[in-house]
Amino acid sequence: MNNSRRNSREPVNTSQTVSCICVRGVNSTGSDLSSILPVHNKAAREPERLLVPARPIAPYVERGYVSSQQVFNLLSAEEGQAALYDPYYILILDCRSTKRSALHMYGKSHVVTARAAVTVIHPVLGCLISCIALQKYSIILLYAEEGSSPVVLTICTDSFSLPLLLYASVLISVGSVKARTDSPDLLHCFFQLSRLGMDPVILLGGFSAFRASYPFLCTRMVLLETERHTLTIYPSEILEGALYQGSASQASDYRIIENLRITHVVNATANWPDAFPNKLCYLRLCLSDDAQQDLVEALPLASRSINAALMAEPAGHVLVHCSVGRIRSSALTLVFLMEHRRWSLLHALCWLKERRACSAPNVNFLRQLIVYEELLFGSKLTSLSDIRR
Template identity: 30%
Template sequence: MAGKVLCEETKLYNVQNQYTFLPRLAERHYFCLTGKHFYLISIITAINAKWDSDGKFIMPLDVEVESMRYIIVYDSSTYSLSDSGPAIDCADSIEESSQFPVQILSGGDEKFSALYPFLRTPVSLYNIRELESLNSYPVEILPGKLYMGDYRQATNLQILKDLKLNVLVSVSDECSNCTVLHIRKSDLITSFERMCVFIGSHLNNSSSVLIFSTLGVSRCCAVTIAYFMYHLKYTLKEAWNHIQQCKANMRPNRGFVQQQQ
């Protein structure tokens, strides 16, 4: 039995927005979000939980619990594993077969939807093609403050609006029209301190900041690691682990990282 754990809303957001060439949501063995829907609009990709006449949760036939990396359940507002309600009942039924701990969304639909209203939808079922076409958002490094993504996301005006992003730091080969600070690849190593001061000053003024590079896996990660070490006094290992939890496929250039040791 894998057990149950609480899942903070930021973690669900980041899990939903992992991608390689395609969104991870399109991978059949990666992610399952299921919940008791109280409204016509629910969290995107969520499966509506159903129970039989004996009150036992019925797992959808196309969900292979044993192989799912993330199974996250939610109801309206569960905050503790000691609570009672649909999310706990659902998790109790699933954890017997799950290889990984079943995660219960802390605060439920009410809290998540208040923070991420753009991730709500009336669509109750997606096919593979629809999942592959979903827009991935930049991952959230510091909740509501610091994000990390790629050039495509940085130039998507709807994404910028949804996340209320008003400061963009580019370490991409391209420079978007709305970029506030653009550092070329050749100048990256000599510009770490300048970028960290720039990012810190805007975060201190309650602005939300997106750090982006072309693919969103190398240079932006190196800059974010530098910020955590320079401003937040993280060790390299602590910064690396934090960012990797937010973006699983981070691949900062080894030369950039060595400059920060």
């Protein structure tokens, strides 16, 4: 896939030192982080005991399929600008039946930007778009109403050699041969595209599964290409239904906050105010993304604050953000994954980049995370060369 984008960054006050402030907020969980304050002594920053490293366990589905969470992150992908604004980024084909009893289901809603499959692959007329036009798309996604559900296995992600673009690329390189239980219309479209040399992917669980998790990304009508720039781009989902990472503008959009049921926000910007202090619980960490920024107090504070929110009763939903969601927010997400998932920096960074490809903590932050890794586990598990190759 070719998904290069221009980078954009909010100007930050690079002269400002770390300032850790927790603003007490009101939310539906009834929990708050106001008791968590910056620490200023080395003993308070050290973990109570050394951690035993673990490897991430990620769901693995058959090649040719893609999960609802993966589609959500594909639709949320950003690299300078939203990938979805590119008309040739993803072609989504709604392969649900429009006949008889299925018609009322089809007419209710579609995955955002989807178009009817018959406008591309007609059951009688065949392919209505040239192969040259189809080849322009980075991703071609098909879905039926429910779709098949192959056995889900688990694998350990123990290599950083995965592509650093969009993690669905791992699953879409080869067409699935286990599509027999999907709808006839979807199968016709799938095999027709495959014969044309395309590598379409099938939404696992179909439209019903996607709508159940992300109803706000379903619309009653297929949007025109000219309307793409009006679409809402959501933060990336790092831990399903729990932890999100994104930009300051996303953190200021209450529709996003409501749809993702965000209760806690970690604001890592130097000059972007907390958007909803009377409704949400905030941890404010005034950070810059330059080579002099010290994270010695911010890392443990962010890690333990995120964990406190996720472990609350009921569990909170956390959004970590900086200006564009690439550098500062990535460092804070990574330290949580290291400390509370017991992942090495290498494994945590791989996990993060698979879900938010634009994540790019700077060298200064990576060096400090390596030091923190040694503090957590008692030895250095990751070298800078491991994560910069």
